[in-house]
Amino acid sequence: MADRQGLIVAAHGRHYLAQAEGQLWQCVTRGKKSDVATGDVVRFQPTSADQGVIEEILPRTTLLYRSDQFKSKLLAANVTQLLIVVATEPGFSDDLVSRALVASEAAGIRARIVLNKIDLEAQRDAARERVARFADIGYPVHEVSARRDPDGTLAVLQPLLNGQSTILIGQSGMGKSSLVQLLVPDVEIAVREISQRLDSGKHTTTFTRLYTVDEQTRVIDSPGFQEFGLYHLSEGMLERAFPEFAPHLGGCRFYNCHHVAEPGCALLAAVASEAIDASRHQLYLQLRHESLQKPGYR
């Protein structure tokens, strides 16, 4: 059978679901390769009416991933936009938000923050204050309530998602799946179909899924995560992934300044004068430390 071109809509271990010619194909890779990501466009060789073997990943425009000391975890390919979903309750981690922002900068993907559950008032002001710090750096923040105000939520998000390929990421319980349910018509049918084909009907939510809203618009739901390692980013990539550092880079006494404890460091001076948030600089130091753990990347 002739090769087909398909869009990867879900990845689970080394099993992939490709959408092609109006149907889903269960695909595997050759050998032990598992470098295919949700959102990839692949060329595959059909082996039956609905199964195939992936032969080639077509060139990607973007690739979003995280990594620990030993391996990379691909989050999604070809996305144009990252939506970081946080909520008033349960509490969210600033550290994880910042790490996701750093990942998006390094991958060249625009990022937005969505503060969900603004109907819950107890922690609302505190949550607003925390996301405002990211707005100050320049990241757009959008307030919604997927549950209490679905129409208002759609009015805010639909124009932002139109024509984009957007991945929703965030800790579990923030409301990612609730938002996807609003944004994707007939999502239950798509979920059931994907789960059954990929996971033999076990209905786990531990994998990333892509939904097609229209020809130009895609939405990707991802499982919640507790950590976001970025061991793959070099020191040079890291300092450029904090947009608020930019005005100060180049102002250090030493051209090869690491912004750790060097005399005459413009970044440390900016932290001291509170022009740069100390916790963001702390994260830079932590990420730098992580990247130094990974030999061969520097």
Ligand SMILES: Nc1nc2c(ncn2[C@@H]2O[C@H](COP(=O)(O)OP(=O)(O)O)[C@@H](O)[C@H]2O)c(=O)[nH]1
């Ligand atoms: N009060 C309130 N609860 C919400 C809202 N959005 C989602 N939830 C609830 O928060 C819980 C987690 O939502 P879910 O979409 O599964 O989060 P996910 O883990 O990020 O996918 C569910 O019980 C939702 O009903 C909201 O706007 N307001």
Ligand SMILES: [Mg+2]
């Ligand atoms: Mg979910």
Ligand SMILES: [Zn+2]
């Ligand atoms: Zn410096």
